[in-house]
Amino acid sequence: MKQGVDPDDLTRPFWEAANEGRLVIQYCADCDRLQHPPGRTCHACGSGDTLQWRQVSGRGRIYNYGVVHDCPIRLLQEDQPFNAAVVTLEEDPGIQMYSHLPGTPVDEVPVGEAVEVVFEATANGQKVPEWRVAGAQR
Amino acid sequence: MARGGRAAMSTPAPASVYRSGEGLGLWEHRGKVAAVGIGHSPTARRWDGKPANSVGGISLAALRGAIEDSGVDPADVDGLVMDPTTTTGAFWPQGKPLPWDAINAYERTDDPLDGITRLSAEWMLKNMPELTGVQFTRYGMGCMSSAICVAAQAVGDGRTHTCLVLKSWHNLEGRYYQGGANAGNAIPGSSAIRSLWGTPACFGTAVQFAEYCRKYGKSHDMMAPFIENSRNNGLKFPEGYWAQHRPEEITPEDYKAARWIAKPANLFDNDMPIMVSAAYLFTTAERARQLKQKPVYILNHASSRTRPRSLTPTLDEVEEDTARTARKIYEGAGITAADLSFENMYDGFALFHQFHIEGLGYRGIKFGEALDFYQTDISIGGPNPVSPSGGNIGCGRSRFWMHTDCIQQIQRRASSRQVTGVKPEVAVSGGPMPLGGNFTVWSSTPG
Numbered sequence: 001m002k003q004g005v006d007p008d009d010l011t012r013p014f015w016e017a018a019n020e021g022r023l024v025i026q027y028c029a030d031c032d033r034l035q036h037p038p039g040r041t042c043h044a045c046g047s048g049d050t051l052q053w054r055q056v057s058g059r060g061r062i063y064n065y066g067v068v069h070d071c072p073i074r075l076l077q078e079d080q081p082f083n084a085a086v087v088t089l090e091e092d093p094g095i096q097m098y099s100h101l102p103g104t105p106v107d108e109v110p111v112g113e114a115v116e117v118v119f120e121a122t123a124n125g126q127k128v129p130e131w132r133v134a135g136a137q138r
Numbered sequence: 139m140a141r142g143g144r145a146a147m148s149t150p151a152p153a154s155v156y157r158s159g160e161g162l163g164l165w166e167h168r169g170k171v172a173a174v175g176i177g178h179s180p181t182a183r184r185w186d187g188k189p190a191n192s193v194g195g196i197s198l199a200a201l202r203g204a205i206e207d208s209g210v211d212p213a214d215v216d217g218l219v220m221d222p223t224t225t226t227g228a229f230w231p232q233g234k235p236l237p238w239d240a241i242n243a244y245e246r247t248d249d250p251l252d253g254i255t256r257l258s259a260e261w262m263l264k265n266m267p268e269l270t271g272v273q274f275t276r277y278g279m280g281c282m283s284s285a286i287c288v289a290a291q292a293v294g295d296g297r298t299h300t301c302l303v304l305k306s307w308h309n310l311e312g313r314y315y316q317g318g319a320n321a322g323n324a325i326p327g328s329s330a331i332r333s334l335w336g337t338p339a340c341f342g343t344a345v346q347f348a349e350y351c352r353k354y355g356k357s358h359d360m361m362a363p364f365i366e367n368s369r370n371n372g373l374k375f376p377e378g379y380w381a382q383h384r385p386e387e388i389t390p391e392d393y394k395a396a397r398w399i400a401k402p403a404n405l406f407d408n409d410m411p412i413m414v415s416a417a418y419l420f421t422t423a424e425r426a427r428q429l430k431q432k433p434v435y436i437l438n439h440a441s442s443r444t445r446p447r448s449l450t451p452t453l454d455e456v457e458e459d460t461a462r463t464a465r466k467i468y469e470g471a472g473i474t475a476a477d478l479s480f481e482n483m484y485d486g487f488a489l490f491h492q493f494h495i496e497g498l499g500y501r502g503i504k505f506g507e508a509l510d511f512y513q514t515d516i517s518i519g520g521p522n523p524v525s526p527s528g529g530n531i532g533c534g535r536s537r538f539w540m541h542t543d544c545i546q547q548i549q550r551r552a553s554s555r556q557v558t559g560v561k562p563e564v565a566v567s568g569g570p571m572p573l574g575g576n577f578t579v580w581s582s583t584p585g
Contacts, residue, residue, distance in 0.1 A: 006325065012327065066337070073333070095448050122334070
């Protein structure tokens with residue numbers, strides 16, 4: 001089970017959208033560029049006034065992965081070993097999100113395969129974006 | 139700043155001190171600053187509660203060692219550059235009684251944990267009354283690599299002529315990064331974006347290495363000679379943890395059988411947190427020639443401040459930046475890769491050392507070739523020494539063995555670790571990460 005999440009000012013729109021089943025990513029209108037993780041300012045132009053949240057499709061690809069055998073998070077230790085994948089978004093392959101790839105056997109991760117977002121409840125009920133291999137049974 | 143007791147608060151060096159841009163040309167102080175003294179504390183796995191072994195106590199030992207080694211009169215020291223952060227991931231547990239015996243064994247600052255789990259310049263100067271002339275203090279944040287850049291620039295700029303450079307680490311009881319927020323049931327939203335998936339510290343490097351192996355057709359087993367070499371070199375480093383406490387070699391079989399931390403990073407790809415402190419004494423080239431140790435001249439310092447686009451650097455980002463860093467290193471020093479007698483780039487985690495040396499083009503290797511290079515003679519006795527210090531893998535986590543080793547090798551006092559297959563004339567050391575590090579070029583001559 002993932003730790004719960006206490007949304008803070010910077011990331012509240014991300015977490016609220018997740019509870020509504022939507023994936024939103026911070027976006028700089030001046031640079032026409034997504035950024036993740038979110039920041040107080042645009043990582044490219046430095047502006048703080050041009051940042052918005054933009055809903056994305058929830059489609060992506062598995063870019064890379066490792067298998068965690070020695071996890072520092074207490075609540076996750078009983079699930080070891082588990083996949084930890086880097087997923088990139090269809091809209092912008094430069095934007096990464098992490099995933100446990102629910103439904104994918106440990107260390108049998110199909111790098112390059114398409115994935116779709118799902119929303120998973122954490123320890124305090126806050127939902128978090130997760131990713132499943134596209135077409136895999138839910 | 140005045141000495142002991144009256145020391146003002148020190149501040150981090152401004153970003154402008156670091157040579158992080160390309161096209162800066164030769165470093166304006168090339169060959170005009172030199173390292174002339176080294177001091178190391180003993181190592182320990184964790185603090186035993188004794189005042190002399192606290193992070194403050196071991197820092198005093200390292201600084202005094204560097205002064206003695208250089209032959210400088212303590213009253214002539216007029217600068218101190220250090221990192222105030224000392225944690226290896228261990229923090230004083232909330233609610234645990236403070237260690238007053240150790241705290242009160244020294245002159246205190248307003249913060250009782252100063253000297254225990256952090257370290258200010260103010261604390262150091264209060265407890266070194268022999269340093270009567272220090273008028274310049276500055277923080278180089280993160281590790282010795284940044285402190286060296288700050289000190290070298292300060293000496294070159296004339297802000298200090300005899301400057302101590304200090305980095306210290308504390309480690310307490312308990313498992314690495316297992317307490318605090320990681321033991322809680324909920325975390326703040328900003329940190330959850332990265333932390334919710336439970337990836338250990340080596341994860342980013344592990345997945346970069348996985349990408350590297352896929353791209354170039356390499357395997358984790360090919361790292362075994364590097365690990366074996368690093369530990370062998372570390373066991374010849376009398377200041378190191380493994381040499382002092384656990385003189386154990388790592389065979390290729392040990393390495394391949396080690397448990398995974400975040401596959402493809404295993405136990406031996408990770409370094410071990412320890413308590414340790416090191417100090418150097420830098421001075422001007424002119425003064426250095428009057429002192430008892432052979433001067434080791436600094437030809438350049440260079441830095442990377444590149445941030446990844448998203449959560450963790452891709453291999454493309456790593457390769458682009460290590461190549462950029464190498465151009466900065468060479469340009470400022472007025473050298474090429476062919477001038478390097480050996481390399482001492484950072485290795486904690488072992489799985490990124492190859493990124494550093496491929497970026498450097500060490501011995502002409504290109505991207506994707508380092509693991510094949512590791513299968514050749516990379517020992518201190520051969521023509522292509524790799525990490526002769528043994529690094530963090532061979533000596534424990536400090537992020538400074540490589541700097542000490544460069545100085546000692548060029549001074550020809552690296553004892554049984556002395557390189558014999560090459561003449562130790564020019565070397566490069568630095569780190570930590572391939573994206574975001576600080577690097578120094580050392581030389582037996584001013585250039």
